[in-house]
Amino acid sequence: MLCDKCGEREASVHIVKVVNGDKKELNLCDKCANESMEVPLNPFEDLGEFSFQNLLSGLVDYVNKASQGAQNNEVVCENCGMAYNEFKKTGLLGCSECYKNFQNSINPVIKRVQGDMEHMGKVPTKAGKYFIEKRKLVKLKEELQQAIFGEEYEKAAVLRDEIKSVQESMGE
Known part of the structure; x- marks a missing residue:
């Protein structure tokens, strides 16, 4: 079935509108559907690559924006030399000492994401x-x-x- 709007491409979107009891059907190709709709077919299309690291670093930025500002950007881990800016980009810490060096910035985020600062893990059913x-x-x-x-x-x-x-x- 061809697109009702352009008549050139294969229709892949089927829209049914019912207004005051009148049923109107419209068959559109992806291109025409995207052009004619306020809401895109795939709202996540332009978000880029999703990763947990990006989410974590975004949360860190959000939490720290109001409280600490630019002073954290210069903090560097004494053990591995990782800069706070690098952590913000990757969402990954370089070593276990990074938790101590960046604690003012990442602890509120960890607590918000995990519910507590200490990992509890699973408990054996018998004991x-x-x-x-x-x-x-x-x-x-x-x-x-x-x-x-x-x-x-x-x-x-x-x-x-x-x-x-x-x-x-x-x-x-």
Whole structure:
């Protein structure tokens, strides 16, 4: 079937419009369909190559735009010599020390993307309950220390009671 608009190319897009009960059908080739529609057939066509690294570096730029500005662009990893600008381009860090050197820039992004700064991983099904409780206990103890340091004694008392409860359920 040929395109209803140009009559030259094979129609690959079939449009059906129903307005006030009147049904109108239109068969268009890709070129005519792209020219006549406000919305492109493939909205992702002009986005270029997608990669997780591009996404990550874009998120880093977005988070840091308001907070730190240009000062991060000069930061260089002391261990591998990778510049922050290079990380922004590739989305890949050069070594484990890069995490420490660029932490002010990348920690907010990592926390936003992963939900936390620490990787939790999977828990074995047989021993899962014990490990989950152990993780909870460690996290509660850290929160307790922060509450005491911040002089939030009421919160610290609640956390202390929660820690005792978890320890009792674990048999400690």
